[in-house]
Amino acid sequence: MPSRQFPPQLPPQPPHHSLLLPISGSISVAFSILLLLTFCFRKLTKKRTVVSDSKPPHRFSYSALRRSTSSFSPSRRLGHGGSGSVYRGTLKNPSKDLAVKVMDVGSLQGEREYQNELSFAGKLDSDYIVSAIGFSSDQKRRRMVLVYELMSNGSLQDCLFHRKCSELMEWKKRFEIAIEIAKGLEYLHHDCDPAVIHGDVKPSNILLDLNFNAKIGDFGLARLKSEEQCEIAVVNGGLDGRDEDNGSIGFDESNSGPNQSPESFARLSVSEKSPEMVLGVETSPPETVEAVASSPRAALAVEKSLSRKDWWWKQDSGSGAESGVVKDYVMEWIGNEIKKERPKSEWIGASSSSGQIGKKSERKKSRKRLDWWTTMDDDNNKKKKEKRRPAREWWKEEYCEELEKKKKKKQKQEQGSINDANNSENWWPMEDELNVDRKKKKKRSRNSSPRSSVDWWLDGLSAELWRARRNSHDSASGEMAKSGGCSSTPSTRGTVCYIAPEYGCGGEISEKCDVYSFGVLLLVLVSGRRPLQVTGSPISEFKRANLLSWARNLARAGKLLDLVDQSIQILDKKQALLCITIAMLCIQKLPACRPSMKEVVGMLSGELDSPQLPVEFSPSPPSRVPFKSYKKGPVSF
Numbered sequence: 001m002p003s004r005q006f007p008p009q010l011p012p013q014p015p016h017h018s019l020l021l022p023i024s025g026s027i028s029v030a031f032s033i034l035l036l037l038t039f040c041f042r043k044l045t046k047k048r049t050v051v052s053d054s055k056p057p058h059r060f061s062y063s064a065l066r067r068s069t070s071s072f073s074p075s076r077r078l079g080h081g082g083s084g085s086v087y088r089g090t091l092k093n094p095s096k097d098l099a100v101k102v103m104d105v106g107s108l109q110g111e112r113e114y115q116n117e118l119s120f121a122g123k124l125d126s127d128y129i130v131s132a133i134g135f136s137s138d139q140k141r142r143r144m145v146l147v148y149e150l151m152s153n154g155s156l157q158d159c160l161f162h163r164k165c166s167e168l169m170e171w172k173k174r175f176e177i178a179i180e181i182a183k184g185l186e187y188l189h190h191d192c193d194p195a196v197i198h199g200d201v202k203p204s205n206i207l208l209d210l211n212f213n214a215k216i217g218d219f220g221l222a223r224l225k226s227e228e229q230c231e232i233a234v235v236n237g238g239l240d241g242r243d244e245d246n247g248s249i250g251f252d253e254s255n256s257g258p259n260q261s262p263e264s265f266a267r268l269s270v271s272e273k274s275p276e277m278v279l280g281v282e283t284s285p286p287e288t289v290e291a292v293a294s295s296p297r298a299a300l301a302v303e304k305s306l307s308r309k310d311w312w313w314k315q316d317s318g319s320g321a322e323s324g325v326v327k328d329y330v331m332e333w334i335g336n337e338i339k340k341e342r343p344k345s346e347w348i349g350a351s352s353s354s355g356q357i358g359k360k361s362e363r364k365k366s367r368k369r370l371d372w373w374t375t376m377d378d379d380n381n382k383k384k385k386e387k388r389r390p391a392r393e394w395w396k397e398e399y400c401e402e403l404e405k406k407k408k409k410k411q412k413q414e415q416g417s418i419n420d421a422n423n424s425e426n427w428w429p430m431e432d433e434l435n436v437d438r439k440k441k442k443k444r445s446r447n448s449s450p451r452s453s454v455d456w457w458l459d460g461l462s463a464e465l466w467r468a469r470r471n472s473h474d475s476a477s478g479e480m481a482k483s484g485g486c487s488s489t490p491s492t493r494g495t496v497c498y499i500a501p502e503y504g505c506g507g508e509i510s511e512k513c514d515v516y517s518f519g520v521l522l523l524v525l526v527s528g529r530r531p532l533q534v535t536g537s538p539i540s541e542f543k544r545a546n547l548l549s550w551a552r553n554l555a556r557a558g559k560l561l562d563l564v565d566q567s568i569q570i571l572d573k574k575q576a577l578l579c580i581t582i583a584m585l586c587i588q589k590l591p592a593c594r595p596s597m598k599e600v601v602g603m604l605s606g607e608l609d610s611p612q613l614p615v616e617f618s619p620s621p622p623s624r625v626p627f628k629s630y631k632k633g634p635v636s637f
């Protein structure tokens with residue numbers, strides 16, 4: 001029997017754990033290195049991806065944005081504003097359409113808009129607000145980029161005046177848009193703490209999505225209410241620029257008061273400090289902005305600095321920030337408003353020949369003559385018109401006798417158009433003034449007469465234009481590119497015609513400034529007309545029409561519905577009257593008299609009773625308009 005074989009004894013094996021330790025150690029080291037590398041890689045590449053899980057604003061890669069816009073191809077350009085161009089961008093991963101705004105190099109407006117947008121981007125959250133969702137910059141090309149949600153139907157301005165979108169020809173849609181804008185402002189004024197004052201409410205800042213739902217965009221000039229109340233310092237007599245308080249406004253005492261004209265705010269005094277200096281950062285603009293945008297501490301510093309100094313009031317041209325700057329921006333504005341074609345509508349009825357109105361002594365007189373330009377369709381003024389001397393005669397006798405001789409030949413040619421104008425039913429909004437003693441008139445204007453500040457202000461604006469146009473022929477001639485080629489409004493401090501009179505005159509900035517702008521916008525929306533329409537080419541023969549004056553006149557005549565855009569279909573007269581009445585309330589001279597946006601929303605939505613026309617716009621004789629409740633029944637007019 002074979003003996004049982006035992007396996008040979010193996011040498012003793014080292015215990016397993018003695019091998020495992022170094023292996024697992026090296027694996028864990030390798031793993032942690034890998035983790036570290038991944039973390040570093042993510043950190044490094046974070047710039048290149050969109051952070052979608054955090055609150056905006058997100059940092060976008062500049063090259064990704066460039067690719068998404070086909071290298072900022074002109075074919076992708078959606079529009080152009082005071083600070084740069086906006087392009088349609090299409091991101092592939094994640095698939096998303098964007099609006100990409102590239103700020104112009106070296107544009108101060110661009111810088112402050114960039115910073116302002118970013119500071120508001122994370123704070124605003126409403127269905128009625130377009131806020132910036134991201135930013136980027138290219139240090140090489142010194143470019144700053146803001147990214148917004150794409151609003152497929154562009155701006156209200158574009159839809160209403162350039163593209164004439166058929167959707168906006170329905171009254172229902174216009175009314176909805178009015179309510180949406182009002183709700184957007186209500187959100188800013190009443191739901192944000194502190195309240196946000198938009199500061200630049202106008203049709204080009206109202207954007208329409210695919211379904212023509214309106215949202216308020218462009219927070220480049222927005223500000224927090226508390227900042228304004230605490231920080232704005234109005235310094236009388238600061239015209240010489242000695243005042244170091246950056247952003248403060250200096251104006252001539254003789255011109256102070258609520259009825260100040262644009263001539264007076266043309267003298268705004270601004271200090272020489274750049275925003276960079278105010279921020280205490282000395283780097284070049286894009287880097288500064290980049291630093292501000294990327295670092296929370298820097299962002300905080302910006303916010304603090306914003307509250308310290310209202311620096312964005314500074315005009316772009318530094319030391320030259322006086323009348324020239326305002327003049328230029330007004331001229332740029334009017335350049336966009338000038339149309340080469342003659343107006344089809346009768347609401348603009350007068351023309352003017354050119355004249356030299358540069359002398360100081362003639363500036364005040366120019367207002368009178370400007371009244372002559374403002375002609376409106378108004379049956380009630382037939383009799384008044386008959387009493388007047390022909391405008392041509394008045395022109396000749398009072399102001400331009402010499403010029404008349406020189407231009408006799410030219411004016412013969414113009415005679416035809418002047419006669420046309422005289423045949424139309426001229427309306428002189430300040431007709432009573434033509435017979436007023438000059439001294440009285442001067443005194444009255446100084447004493448802030450209750451006469452419409454709106455007219456006064458707009459007429460003053462035109463006087464400014466009149467003087468300016470000689471020096472800025474290009475922009476004034478209407479040769480400037482339009483519709484996507486040129487800023488609708490260089491909004492250094494708000495926008496001409498939409499800006500509240502007290503704001504332009506250095507008064508306290510409040511939500512009521514937005515309410516005023518909303519009132520103008522509402523009139524524009526209902527009438528389908530610009531607030532100040534200037535027509536004619538060359539500029540020497542331009543015409544103008546003042547929507548606000550027209551509305552006021554129609555209100556007094558009890559013919560408010562004449563204001564409504566004739567091309568609107570299926571008009572709800574009751575709603576139209578409601579809108580116009582609210583607009584009239586909003587454009588009242590005294591900010592305190594204007595309703596709040598909460599009240600406006602209440603009135604528009606029917607939750608509050610319909611308002612009565614303000615006294616200053618009520619029909620005369622003073623039998624008050626029986627403006628019945630919108631809820632209760634039809635409005636009789």
Ligand SMILES: Nc1ncnc2c1ncn2[C@@H]1O[C@H](COP(=O)(O)OP(=O)(O)OP(=O)(O)O)[C@@H](O)[C@H]1O
Binds near residue numbers: 084200
């Ligand atoms: N989010 C957006 N979606 C679609 N189009 C846009 C968007 N933002 C701007 N646009 C288009 O670009 C145009 C220019 O906008 P931007 O805000 O730069 O200038 P603006 O408001 O016209 O003028 P300013 O900057 O002087 O106030 C707008 O009028 C609009 O047509």
